[in-house]
Amino acid sequence: MVEKHSVDFVDKDESQKIEFFEGDAHLGHYDIKFDFNDKKFFSIADDGTANIRIHTQTDIADVWLFLEDPDLRPMQLKCLAETARYKFWEIQVKFNLENVKFSFGATTDKKLNIYYGTSGIANFISPSEKWFYSEENFKRHIVPDWVYGGVMYQIFPERFNYSDTNSLFEEKVEWGSTPKRLEFQGGDLYGIIDKLDYIKNLNVNILYLNPIFLSGSTHRYDTWDHFKVDPKLGGEKALEKLIDELHARNMKIIFDTSLNHVHPKHFAFQDIIKNGEKSKYKDWFTIYEYPVHLKYRPHLYENTYKVGWDGNEKEYKKYLEKTFLETEIPVKNIDDDGPIVEPSYKSWWGVPDMPKINYSCEDARKWALDVTAFWIDNFNIDGWRMDVAKEIDLLFWKDFRKTAKDSNQNVLLFSEIFGDTSQWLQGDMFDGTMNYSFRESMVDYFATKRMSISEFSDSLANLYFMYSFKALSSCQNLLSSHDVKRFLNRCSDVSSIYGPIFMQATFPGIAGIYYGDEIGLNGGNEPNNREAFPWNDESTWDLNLQNYIREIMDIKSSNNILKYGNFQLLPNQNDAIVFRRTLRDKSLLCIFNRSEHQKNIKIPSTAHSIDQIFGNSDIQLVDGNILISELQKNTGLIIFEN
DSSP: OOOOOOGGGSOTTOOOOGGGOOOOSOOTTOOEEOOTTSTTTEEEOTTSEEEEEEEEETTEEEEEEEESOTTOOOEEOEEEEEOSSEEEEEEEEEOSSSEEEEEEEEEETTOOEEEEETTEEESSOOGGGSEEEETTTOOOOOOOGGGTTOEEEEEOHHHHOOOSSOOSOOOOOOTTSOOOTTOOOOOOHHHHHHTHHHHHTTTOOEEEEOOOEEOSSSSOOSOSEEEEEOGGGTHHHHHHHHHHHHHHTTOEEEEEEOSSBOOTTSHHHHHHHHHGGGOTTGGGBOBSSSSOOEEEOGGGGGSSSOOTTTTOHHHHHHHHHHHHHHHOOOEEEOOSSSOSEEESBOBGGGOTTOBBBOTTSHHHHHHHHHHHHHHHHHHOOOEEEETTGGGSOHHHHHHHHHHHHHHOTTOEEEEOOOSOOGGGOSSSSOSEEBOHHHHHHHIIIIISOOSOHHHHHHHHHHHHHTSOHHHHHTSEEESOOTTSOOGGGGOSSGGGGHHHHHHHHHSSSEEEEETTGGGTOOOOSTTGGGOOOOTTOGGGOOHHHHHHHHHHHHHHHHOHHHHHOEEEEOOOBTTEEEEEEEETTEEEEEEEEOSSSOEEEEEEOOOSOEEEEESOOEEEEETTEEEEEEEOTTEEEEEEEO
């Protein structure tokens, strides 16, 4: 996996040749990207290996790394992907010295030579224009080894499965009825325990639970008490049993919560309701006006624009009435214009039952860090997924990481942040993120088919180079979640989901399965994406899809090349996506045909022998080429090259 350069590698008669490039290129139009402070370009693994990546325009033929190290000569980077816009280069090297200066050189297709250093592109590089690396000031990004090859099953606890063990919760509607935001169907932790063998049989090794803490809602992101498991779910007793059963099966458990906001029934906010400005917790929140209250404008329901939840006036009224009753916040009816309900305190997106924590208050920060450590220390959980992480300041997340890792170095910390989250994945905050960028690429190429194969190749290259390998391996490559439409809802037919599942299994990162996706649930927007699992109606299950997931996730979770191997995007072959995962001298060739037609494919290979480990097609190794005959549409192959 790591290319290590030692003294033995060096030609003893050849020293560092700074004059390697003569600087005869016109410099005005070259596009080279490298950011020393961004881990997707420069990162240090836990063993001290430097991973260096650089992007160039496509007419760059070669890229070289120059080190001020007498034991190492210039080293050539490997091109891992070429798209319509860029070439993506990488080298992994173990520095011989604690302090290293380095720069780059490049040759163009026209054999012109350029340098690249801290001041940009030049005809030469002076000592002051090199990047400086020191072991003392560059933090290594260490992630748990168990994330590699991870298959994560996400459960919305209220709708996965119910049991008769928990008799504390009676206010529920019929299981499998049309989901509504305010109605409970009775799912609980005991119900999850009953289905652990089913989950394990999908070759899942990580269970991710949406919030389970005390709350009055089905989603529980408006938590009342972060130190208490909701009795409706079975309480702490059920949780202890669930964790024991998971760990006995060598499975991990990830908790989910929001530390950005709480419910007004939270003890600190209740004290503010009762004591106003005299409350010792007043600095925990941002209060605009005392006493705290809600401005309510019921006359606005008569307007024609959508209100509340997708314009569902009846359901939104029920929600507000429930909020007014539960929060015990005084309500003032007024007849001016504005939001239908307006809190006199800062809340998440103005939602009245989600007052936002003020993290400039040290006591509030300490409370949040206490929550972080409590469940790791006392219940041995294996990680945290943090909701709306972008809303909280970066310094807090650094404290959060230290607190969590001090409790257990091997916990996984990932976040909900959309887009490029590199800023949070520098080794001092989160390990990974919910990779919504991955999902969007899968939607655009496989589901809606708005993306060409050339554009998809571009997207794959950028997805791989968006984060360091450590961070990418810790990201949840999801297709569906509790916040978005299920992937199948975006597809014209069920066959369109096979390609994305293949990509989840073969692309670096944790494969994220949202409960029910494996049997073909296709709910749309919330709450339809949170429907009950149809345990009592197996006739509706897509068993072919389920078996496909089971088979390919077995390979992902057990194959070391897919766990640790580098990624190299190859030119698409006859409209098929082709890439290689390589670990030392062995590799896996991954091919998927999304086309509407069967394809014959020819791929150059240096392998001495090949073995088809997934898929069904005729393959041969002939004269340094792998020949694939009649690869069917919506079909993937994994070929072992030895």
